[in-house]
Amino acid sequence: MQRESALALLILVLSLVMPVNASPVLGSEYHMRGDTQWIVWLGAGENHRIPSGTLVPHYQFDSLSLEYDKLVSPRKSIGCELSFWEQASGNNNACSILGNYRNDFLVRDRFAAYYAAGIGVICLSDRVNGQATKVNFNERLSVGLRYPTDRNSNVFIEYRLCHASNAGIRRPNHGINASVVAIGYSWYL
Numbered sequence: 001m002q003r004e005s006a007l008a009l010l011i012l013v014l015s016l017v018m019p020v021n022a023s024p025v026l027g028s029e030y031h032m033r034g035d036t037q038w039i040v041w042l043g044a045g046e047n048h049r050i051p052s053g054t055l056v057p058h059y060q061f062d063s064l065s066l067e068y069d070k071l072v073s074p075r076k077s078i079g080c081e082l083s084f085w086e087q088a089s090g091n092n093n094a095c096s097i098l099g100n101y102r103n104d105f106l107v108r109d110r111f112a113a114y115y116a117a118g119i120g121v122i123c124l125s126d127r128v129n130g131q132a133t134k135v136n137f138n139e140r141l142s143v144g145l146r147y148p149t150d151r152n153s154n155v156f157i158e159y160r161l162c163h164a165s166n167a168g169i170r171r172p173n174h175g176i177n178a179s180v181v182a183i184g185y186s187w188y189l
Helices: 003-020
Strands: 036-048 060-073 076-087 093-107 112-124 135-150 153-165 176-188
Touching: 036 076, 036 153, 060 093, 060 176, 076 112, 093 135
Parallel strands: none
Antiparallel strands: 036 060, 036 176, 060 076, 076 093, 093 112, 112 135, 135 153, 153 176
């Protein structure tokens, strides 16, 4: 997936959703504990050197994810996400699986702000300089906005701070830290 096509898709989704978003309905008021939702995510990001000890070369990547969530209350969900990552310039790809938790902390008529956290495993197709293993632990913290499109679907925009490392199992283990901006579309079952 090229960066230009991901940006074009983001613009297309937002242009279709924004007029619909003018309705005052918030999807969460119709969904209760035990309801489930699927979310498809598209993301783009790049690694960075936070903390300063991270010595991994700079690269950009795109991601495609499928997430399954179960509501534990109208504002909280737990779930699982399967992601595929593609390096924008290069051939190092990855696959990850995360367990995650999401909590709406600010709910208004037309949107909900939330935070999320996840932990799992990521498997790289090739070793990265500064990282001794291809299989690593993967942690993620996120903040985002959820806009309902109707009673059974939402559009999400999310900032993700991701970290991958092998927890010192093998050296070197500089870790990979990355920022990702992702958009998602969900539907309730």
